Amino acid sequence: MRGAGTPSAPWQVLVVEDDPAVAYVHRALIARTPGFEVSGVVSSAEDAAAELARSAPDLLLLDLTLRGMNGVDLMRRLRAAGNTIEFIAVTASRSASVVRSLVHLGAVDYLVKPFPPERLQQALVLFRERMAAISGGELTQQQVDEVTASGRTPRRWIPKGLSSESVERVRSALQACEAPVTADELARRLGMARVTTRRYLEYLVTTQQATVTSVPHGPGRPRKTYRATALRPSPF
Secondary structure, eight states: OOOTTOTTSOEEEEEEOSOHHHHHHHHHHHHTSTTEEEEEEESSHHHHHHHHHHOOOSEEEEESSOSSSOHHHHHHHHHHTTOOOEEEEEESOOOHHHHHHHHHHTOSEEEESSOOHHHHHHHHHHHHHHHHHTSSSSOOHHHHHHHHHTTTSOOOOOOTTOOHHHHHHHHHHHHTOSSOBOHHHHHHHHTOOHHHHHHHHHHHHHTTSEEEEEEOOTTSOOEEEEEEOSOOOOOO
C-alpha cells in the first residue's frame, strides 16, 4: 500500500476477475493509466481474501459474479472484519438492490458490462481524486463534497484547466445535437480547439452527463462519438 511518506508511488490495484481474457484487458488498462500499478490478479473471492491477508493493495477491481463466494459477500466479510480497502465493482447486473448494497459497502464506482475501456480509466481517476481529497488533515466543504459524491452523484469538482462556464457551453451544444458527434465535429460548431473540446467531453462522460461510443472508421483506429444523456440538474 502507498505509504504516507511516498506520495509519488503508484496506487496498487488487485484485479479480482475469473475470466482470463477480461483480466488481461483490465490489467493492460490499469498499466496504461498514470499513477496506477497492478499488484496482482486473482480469479476468486477466496484468493482475493488470501492475497489481502498477505499484502496491502490500495484498491480492488472486483468482479461481482465470481465462482464460489461472490464479490458482494467478499466485501461484506471484509467490512465485518474492519477492512476499509477501496473497491471498484464490475458486473453485468443492473439490479437496484445490488447497486444499493455496493453503495452501502462503500464502492468507489460501479461499472456495468460491457463498458468502454475509457470508463474503467475514468473510474481509476475518480478513485485518485477521492484519495487526494482525503489525504490531508481537516477537510474543506468542497473536499467533503468530492469524497461523499464520488461514484454516487454527478461530480462537483472540475479538473484543473477547465471552467464551469465552458462545461455548460459544451454540454448545451452536445444536447442540441440530434445524433452522436465526434470531438472534431463539436469543436467546429463551438469554434474551440479539438483537444480542448475532447477534454470537456471526457469530463461530461465522467460525470455521467454524456456517453461515449467507439465506432469503426475505415482501416485505422475507431473514432469516438459522444451523445448527451438525459438532462439533469447542473452539479455546479
